[in-house]
Amino acid sequence: MDDRFYSAFLPPTVRVCGRTLETFSLWHHFVLSAMGSPVAHGGETINAGQLLAAARICALRYGGRSSSLRPRLWDIWWKRRLLRSEARMRAEAGKLYQWIGAHGSGPFYWRKTRGEGGGESPANGPACLALVCSLMMRGGLSRADAWNTSLGEALWLDAQFAQLEGVPLHFVDEAMVGEAPLDLDEMSEADALAMFERDLPAELVTASFAAWQDNRNRHQEGAADA
Numbered sequence: 001m002d003d004r005f006y007s008a009f010l011p012p013t014v015r016v017c018g019r020t021l022e023t024f025s026l027w028h029h030f031v032l033s034a035m036g037s038p039v040a041h042g043g044e045t046i047n048a049g050q051l052l053a054a055a056r057i058c059a060l061r062y063g064g065r066s067s068s069l070r071p072r073l074w075d076i077w078w079k080r081r082l083l084r085s086e087a088r089m090r091a092e093a094g095k096l097y098q099w100i101g102a103h104g105s106g107p108f109y110w111r112k113t114r115g116e117g118g119g120e121s122p123a124n125g126p127a128c129l130a131l132v133c134s135l136m137m138r139g140g141l142s143r144a145d146a147w148n149t150s151l152g153e154a155l156w157l158d159a160q161f162a163q164l165e166g167v168p169l170h171f172v173d174e175a176m177v178g179e180a181p182l183d184l185d186e187m188s189e190a191d192a193l194a195m196f197e198r199d200l201p202a203e204l205v206t207a208s209f210a211a212w213q214d215n216r217n218r219h220q221e222g223a224a225d226a
Helices: 002-009 024-033 048-058 073-084 086-103 127-139 143-147 152-164 190-197 202-225
Strands: 014-018 020-021
Touching: 002 086, 014 048, 014 086, 020 048, 024 048, 048 073, 048 086, 073 086, 127 143, 127 152, 190 202
Parallel strands: none
Antiparallel strands: 014 020
16 A cells, blocks of 8 residues: 555644644634635645644644634744745745645545446455454444454454355364365365365365366376376
8 A cells, every 4th residue: 555545544743833733634624615725725825824824723623612713922923933034934834735735645546437347356445444444334333443453353353244244254264274284185085075165165166176186186196107
């Protein structure tokens, strides 16, 4: 997965005009849009007052007091600094825009049209996010609880949810996938066929069993010639 995914979920913290900005949220974007701020609308130019207003808003969290949005003496002092130094103004604005860009780094993707590509392609999104979404949507966990679930438990729950939804999964005993390899050459045809029927999808059993018979016969013929 590319850096846009990690930047969105592990975004940087920055100080702009003396204020610590942690997360650029939907609420921040909404308030800035309502104000007509160039920060929300993608404007390339921004003045000192607009920069200070954006920093003041982005330092708050949803549900805070509306009085906190009003300018204070701190803003007057910083506005004088910004107006006196064009380099400082560019630097502070650059930090704000870079911070918003990191927090707003959504995925690049394209949507297949029906029938395109000759079939369904496997999911290629972030595996950890897929598990979190599975726990939230299928298990009803909160976002915090989903992210705090152990990886092993998440994998088990995700597989069990899929099976309960009708996905034809077959859980294989740990002994079957341990380090000791199965000696397929010593198995009888009945035992091999039973194993394939138990552990493989029905549509793969016949071909897999035929391939096993062919490989075993070639191996036995090679051993006899030696």
